[in-house]
Amino acid sequence: xxxxxxxxxxxxxxxxxxxxxxxxxxxxxxxxxxxxxxxxxxxxxxxxxxxxxxxxxxxxxxxxxxxxxxxxxxxxxxxxxxxxxxxxxxxxxxxxxxxxxxxxxxxxxxxxxxxxxxxxxxxxxxxxxxxxxx
Numbered sequence: 001x002x003x004x005x006x007x008x009x010x011x012x013x014x015x016x017x018x019x020x021x022x023x024x025x026x027x028x029x030x031x032x033x034x035x036x037x038x039x040x041x042x043x044x045x046x047x048x049x050x051x052x053x054x055x056x057x058x059x060x061x062x063x064x065x066x067x068x069x070x071x072x073x074x075x076x077x078x079x080x081x082x083x084x085x086x087x088x089x090x091x092x093x094x095x096x097x098x099x100x101x102x103x104x105x106x107x108x109x110x111x112x113x114x115x116x117x118x119x120x121x122x123x124x125x126x127x128x129x130x131x132x133x134x
Contacts, residue, residue, distance in 0.1 A: 008063025009115060013106050019062065023055045026101040030094075039093040042084045064117075078126060087129040095123050 012020065012081045027047045043050050056067035057075065068075060084090075100121055106112040 009111060010059065010062035010064035012108065012111050013062070013115075015064065016059065018105060019058050019064070020055055022101050023051055023058060025033070026097050027051045029097040029100050033097065036093045036097050039090050039097070042086075042090065075098040077122070078128075080125050082128055085129045086126050088127065088131045091123045091127055095120055098123075100128055 013019070013022075027050065029038050030043070031047065053068065053072070056071060057077075060068055060075075070084035097118075099116055102112045102116055106115065
């Protein structure tokens with residue numbers, strides 16, 4: 001049987017169940033941690049829609065099925081986030097929650113570090129507000 005080639009991050013972390021756990025834990029942390037208040041207040045009271053959309057996005061972004069595009073059209077991630085004031089503080093709070101969620105859900109440290117690095121770049125790209133002092 002031919003080698004199917006390298007596995008995607010989606011497959012390496014455990015596919016849909018792992019992506020679902022990651023996103024659920026991320027939003028639980030955002031909801032629970034006082035230090036995530038700045039990013040939490042940018043979200044609706046009910047996080048279920050946000051959670052579903054991030055799950056759909058992550059599935060495709062990690063190399064799994066492109067659920068977000070199938071249900072909502074092109075991602076245009078930065079454009080979708082322009083209505084929300086995102087500066088360094090919001091970026092850092094989002095990354096703090098994501099880092100903790102990755103640590104709890106993704107067992108392989110090399111994959112976890114690779115994903116966090118990619119997510120840090122993505123989160124920084126979402127910034128749309130100048131920060132005080134530069």
